[in-house]
Amino acid sequence: MDALPTLWFVVIAVLWTGYLLLEGFDLGVGMHMLVSARGDRERRLMLNTIGPVWDGNEVWLLTAGGATFAAFPMWYASLFSGLYIPLVIVLVALIFRAVAIEYRGKHHSLRWGRAWDVALGLGSFVAAFGVGALLAITTTGLPIDANGDRVGGPFAWFSWQAVVGGLAVVGFCLVHAAAFLGLKTEGEVSTRMRRFFRRAAIPALLPIGVWVLVVQLADGTAVSWSLVVLAAAGAAFGVVASRRGRDGLGFLGMAIFLVAGVASIFSAVYPVVLPSSLDPASSLTIENAASGGYTLGVMTTVAAIGVPLVLVYQGWTYWVFRRRLSVHHIPDARPIVAAVRR
Amino acid sequence: MDPLDIARWQFGITTVYHFLMVPLTLGLGPVVAVLQTRWVRTGDVRWLRLTKFWGKLYLINFIMGVATGIVQEFQFGMAWSEYSRFVGDVFGAPLAMEALLAFFFESTFLGLWIFGWNRLPKRIHLATLWIAVAGSIVSAYFIIVANSWMQHPVGVELIDGRPVMTDVWAVLTNNTALAAYSHALCGAAGVAGGFLIGIAWYHLWRRRHDGIDTVDARGRVVVGEARDVPGRDKIDHKVWLTSLRIGAAVAIVGFGGVAITGDIQGKLMFEQQPMKMAAAEAACENGTSFSVLTIGDLGAKDCDELTNLIEIPGLLSFLAHGDFDTQITGVNSLISEYQQKYGTNLPENEIYGERSGEAIEYVPLMPVTYWGFRIMIGFGGLAAFAAVVALWLTRKGTVPASKWIMRLAVLGILAPFGANAAGWVFTEMGRQPFVVAPNPDGVDGVFMFTAAAVSPGVSAGELLFSVITLTTLYAVLLVVEVSILVRFVRAGVPAAMPELVHAEGDHGDHDDPDDPDDPDRPAGSGRPAKDDGVLSFAY
Numbered sequence: 001m002d003a004l005p006t007l008w009f010v011v012i013a014v015l016w017t018g019y020l021l022l023e024g025f026d027l028g029v030g031m032h033m034l035v036s037a038r039g040d041r042e043r044r045l046m047l048n049t050i051g052p053v054w055d056g057n058e059v060w061l062l063t064a065g066g067a068t069f070a071a072f073p074m075w076y077a078s079l080f081s082g083l084y085i086p087l088v089i090v091l092v093a094l095i096f097r098a099v100a101i102e103y104r105g106k107h108h109s110l111r112w113g114r115a116w117d118v119a120l121g122l123g124s125f126v127a128a129f130g131v132g133a134l135l136a137i138t139t140t141g142l143p144i145d146a147n148g149d150r151v152g153g154p155f156a157w158f159s160w161q162a163v164v165g166g167l168a169v170v171g172f173c174l175v176h177a178a179a180f181l182g183l184k185t186e187g188e189v190s191t192r193m194r195r196f197f198r199r200a201a202i203p204a205l206l207p208i209g210v211w212v213l214v215v216q217l218a219d220g221t222a223v224s225w226s227l228v229v230l231a232a233a234g235a236a237f238g239v240v241a242s243r244r245g246r247d248g249l250g251f252l253g254m255a256i257f258l259v260a261g262v263a264s265i266f267s268a269v270y271p272v273v274l275p276s277s278l279d280p281a282s283s284l285t286i287e288n289a290a291s292g293g294y295t296l297g298v299m300t301t302v303a304a305i306g307v308p309l310v311l312v313y314q315g316w317t318y319w320v321f322r323r324r325l326s327v328h329h330i331p332d333a334r335p336i337v338a339a340v341r342r
Numbered sequence: 343m344d345p346l347d348i349a350r351w352q353f354g355i356t357t358v359y360h361f362l363m364v365p366l367t368l369g370l371g372p373v374v375a376v377l378q379t380r381w382v383r384t385g386d387v388r389w390l391r392l393t394k395f396w397g398k399l400y401l402i403n404f405i406m407g408v409a410t411g412i413v414q415e416f417q418f419g420m421a422w423s424e425y426s427r428f429v430g431d432v433f434g435a436p437l438a439m440e441a442l443l444a445f446f447f448e449s450t451f452l453g454l455w456i457f458g459w460n461r462l463p464k465r466i467h468l469a470t471l472w473i474a475v476a477g478s479i480v481s482a483y484f485i486i487v488a489n490s491w492m493q494h495p496v497g498v499e500l501i502d503g504r505p506v507m508t509d510v511w512a513v514l515t516n517n518t519a520l521a522a523y524s525h526a527l528c529g530a531a532g533v534a535g536g537f538l539i540g541i542a543w544y545h546l547w548r549r550r551h552d553g554i555d556t557v558d559a560r561g562r563v564v565v566g567e568a569r570d571v572p573g574r575d576k577i578d579h580k581v582w583l584t585s586l587r588i589g590a591a592v593a594i595v596g597f598g599g600v601a602i603t604g605d606i607q608g609k610l611m612f613e614q615q616p617m618k619m620a621a622a623e624a625a626c627e628n629g630t631s632f633s634v635l636t637i638g639d640l641g642a643k644d645c646d647e648l649t650n651l652i653e654i655p656g657l658l659s660f661l662a663h664g665d666f667d668t669q670i671t672g673v674n675s676l677i678s679e680y681q682q683k684y685g686t687n688l689p690e691n692e693i694y695g696e697r698s699g700e701a702i703e704y705v706p707l708m709p710v711t712y713w714g715f716r717i718m719i720g721f722g723g724l725a726a727f728a729a730v731v732a733l734w735l736t737r738k739g740t741v742p743a744s745k746w747i748m749r750l751a752v753l754g755i756l757a758p759f760g761a762n763a764a765g766w767v768f769t770e771m772g773r774q775p776f777v778v779a780p781n782p783d784g785v786d787g788v789f790m791f792t793a794a795a796v797s798p799g800v801s802a803g804e805l806l807f808s809v810i811t812l813t814t815l816y817a818v819l820l821v822v823e824v825s826i827l828v829r830f831v832r833a834g835v836p837a838a839m840p841e842l843v844h845a846e847g848d849h850g851d852h853d854d855p856d857d858p859d860d861p862d863r864p865a866g867s868g869r870p871a872k873d874d875g876v877l878s879f880a881y
Contacts, residue, residue, distance in 0.1 A: 044880060044881065047881050048877065048880045048881055051453070051456070051457055051880070051881050052453040052454060052456065052457035052458075053450075053453055054453070055408065055449040055450075055452065055453055056446065056449045056450035056453055058408075058412075058449070059441060059445050059446045059449050059450075061412075062411075062412060062415055062441045062445060063438070063441035063442055063445075063446070065415050065416060065419075065441075066415060066434065066437040066438035066440065066441040066442075067438045067441070067442075068434075069415075069418065069419065069426065069430060069433075069434035069437055069438065070430070070434030070435045070437065070438035071434070071438075073426055073427055073429075073430020073431065073434055074427055074430070076418075076419045076426055076430065076434070077419050077423035077424075077426035077427045077430065077797075078423065079419070080416060080418075080419025080420045080423070080426075081419060081420055081421070081423035081797035081799055081800050082799065083420075084420050084421075084797070084800050084804045084805075084808070085804055085807060085808075087416060087420055088420075088807065088808040088811055088812070091412060091413050091416060091812070092811060092812070092815055094409070094412055095409040095410070095412070095413075095815060095819070098405055098408055098409040099405060099406065099409055099819060099822070101405075101881060102401065102402070102405035102881075103402075103405070103822065103826060104881060105880070105881045106402070106826050106829075106830070107826070107829065144799075147798070148423070148427070149423070149797070149798050149799030150799040150800075151799070153801070154801060154803065154804045291430060291431045291434070291507075292431050292501075292506045292507065294506070294507055294508060294510075295431050295432065295434075295435055295506075295507045298435060298507070298510045299435060299438060302435075302438070302439050302442055302443065303442065305443075306439075306442035306443050306446070307442070309446075310442070310446045310450075313447075313450055313451070314446075314450055317450055317453065317454055320454065320458070320461065320462065321457065321461075325877075328876070329875070329876055329877050329880075330876070330877065330880050331876050331877055331878075331879075331880055334840045334843075336829050336830060336833045336837045337572065337833055337836075337843075338829075338832035338833055339545075339548070339571050339572060339573055339574060339832065339833055339834035339836065340548065340552065340571065340832070341552035341553070341554075341568060341570065341571050
């Protein structure tokens with residue numbers, strides 16, 4: 001088997017991991033602003049913990065999409081056209097969320113703020129659910145024919161696994177963001193989010209456990225099963241660390257959980273990238289979905305330069321904005337007044 | 343309804359909309375970076391105010407470009423899966439490069455810049471903006487490389503009926519891409535120039551209208567101050583006059599560049615897509631004349647019903663070849679050439695759906711190409727002329743008191759946007775009926791009819807759902823964006839620098855003049871950053 005398609009399978013798994021690890025807490029913070037924050041100042045506090053980094057985090061999604069197009073065009077074409085309606089909804093959610101982050105503070109009235117909070121919170125929820133459903137479908141199956149086209153109408157993608165995947169990513173984002181906010185804030189918000197992390201971790205991570213087990217029971221290998229164990233250990237470690245007041249280690253536990261969890265899923269389904277639920281012969285694999293060797297070679301060079309650079313400068317960003325924030329750090333909202341002599 | 347038509351509307355609406363935000367981002371970014379560089383170099387507070395004000399508008403616009411850019415990347419797979427399968431080996435690579443080598447830089451460093459005031463050392467803070475701006479400019483390059491491959495496919499071989507990339511350098515240095523990229527960058531400068539002129543004009547006019555600035559007997563400005571209007575001091579006048587002059591300079595250079603690069607691109611297109619250029623001219627028969635005004639039914643199937651009312655002999659040859667007498671092949675001759683090379687009817691193949699076997703219409707929609715081309719050039723020329731007039735009218739330090747000229751200046755912001763949009767509509771629709779236009783000197787068989795590109799599994803209903811949803815959303819967000827821009831424009835510099843209004847005993851007092859020689863000072867204020875202090879910027 002050629003090494004390059006395998007390498008690119010790994011790269012795409014890494015890109016999705018990076019996306020969920022980083023944007024996971026952005027999306028969770030958006031949801032917590034709607035459900036866990038009390039008052040405008042707390043909401044702004046939460047928003048400003050992700051303010052400098054959220055846009056860079058979202059690029060992981062675009063890169064995952066672009067890399068899939070470049071390295072596995074058949075996978076990209078079949079998955080994205082097959083999930084047409086859910087992806088439109090995800091796009092709408094992502095647009096609302098991005099615009100809400102930037103525009104929320106551009107005007108100060110109760111209605112304006114509330115409207116954007118809803119756009120941000122719901123947008124984050126829907127985007128998380130949709131991404132989860134997409135990843136669940138690409139690891140459990142979509143009714144595609146020999147050409148890779150979806151059969152059975154606009155909603156043929158629907159399956160209970162897709163719902164589990166959606167809930168899995170939503171649950172993960174909520175817990176992950178709680179660990180993140182516990183680490184990045186001080187005062188009442190921090191205390192409340194730590195408590196959320198410890199109490200909600202087990203129920204909220206349940207759907208992701210179901211998804212992992214579904215994939216493992218179907219295609220699990222010794223390697224993927226050991227990653228499952230590592231993921232569970234990571235989550236347990238995170239909760240215990242948080243209980244002892246170690247927020248950094250608590251967040252690290254969640255990161256281990258995510259990295260090992262995603263790795264366990266991708267390693268189990270390898271080398272299939274999009275199983276056909278109609279006929280296994282129509283499934284897309286790293287062999288029949290990949291670009292040619294030359295393209296993959298070029299992209300390998302690009303990724304070998306680009307990915308380490310991204311890790312370095314995004315890491316530096318987190319270092320620059322490392323301090324904890326409290327509501328006292330949030331400046332007063334100021335009205336925007338026309339410079340006109342009345 | 344026909345899924346192909348809906349999918350094309352979907353793509354066109356998203357692309358034109360996305361490209362309202364993109365040229366402003368591309369053009370305004372370098373301007374803001376230069377403004378901040380001036381501030382860091384000189385320590386003159388005027389430059390800080392300029393940086394903060396234009397930086398704020400830059401960001402309000404930037405986010406809309408980001409938000410709509412995601413749709414751009416996803417819609418190839420969603421609505422054009424056959425296209426994605428056909429071209430994926432070569433077309434996906436520049437998109438992935440854009441994300442990895444450009445967009446990551448742009449987004450990450452812009453976040454650092456937004457929140458880095460008073461937190462990063464001044465020079466490093468400036469560097470974050472330059473890196474973000476460079477990211478956006480490189481990003482545009484990769485996207486245009488991808489688009490240019492659809493206009494002029496290079497660097498591939500045909501293997502099993504699909505183009506397979508064999509030479510990435512040929513793709514990256516495609517002459518179509520280099521011409522289109524420089525053309526797009528110059529066009530973006532024109533957009534930024536018009537934006538600066540219109541808004542600066544409004545403020546200079548407003549200062550006169552409010553009786554702050556007056557003119558003496560010789561028409562020279564007498565700059566005043568208003569204590570009752572926040573931010574309306576003497577520096578404020580300098581801020582707007584500088585903005586206006588920078589804007590005019592950027593616009594004139596930009597439009598000059600547009601003309602030069604457009605000429606290069608036009609000459610390439612006469613070779614690479616002769617039908618597109620013939621249709622742009624409504625040139626039915628072979629000839630040398632450029633049409634200034636053509637009447638008749640441009641949409642008619644029969645090209646012969648057109649009459650050129652006014653034409654300039656030799657000009658078309660000059661545009662295409664640089665001389666006055668080379669015959670340019672007209673639409674009617676090209677049709678038979680294309681039919682010979684690429685067939686008279688679509689193949690009987692299921693990927694064409696109901697269209698299999700249909701006759702191929704090789705002439706693009708002539709009203710669109712003819713008028714798209716003229717709107718692009720007309721609006722561009724108008725805006726360039728207006729920039730020169732603006733410089734002349736403000737030579738004595740302020741604008742005329744006329745409200746109508748002010749309104750024209752503000753309205754003039756739209757002209758370069760219109761020129762940009764018309765240019766894209768022209769070049770994309772002029773390529774029809776191909777989604778990947780054949781390269782006359784390239785590998786045989788590397789082309790694709792748009793009719794074959796749409797996703798076979800996606801229904802008309804799904805496509806209609808997305809067109810309606812996204813178009814509605816775009817319309818709402820355009821209203822929101824413009825209303826926020828208007829609010830921030832009307833508020834002037836204090837909207838971006840609240841400390842100008844809330845100077846004393848308030849958070850964020852940054853009135854101290856800075857010491858420009860000390861590179862380790864935090865950006866934005868004369869004070870060192872306090873780790874327990876209030877954020878100098880927060881959402």
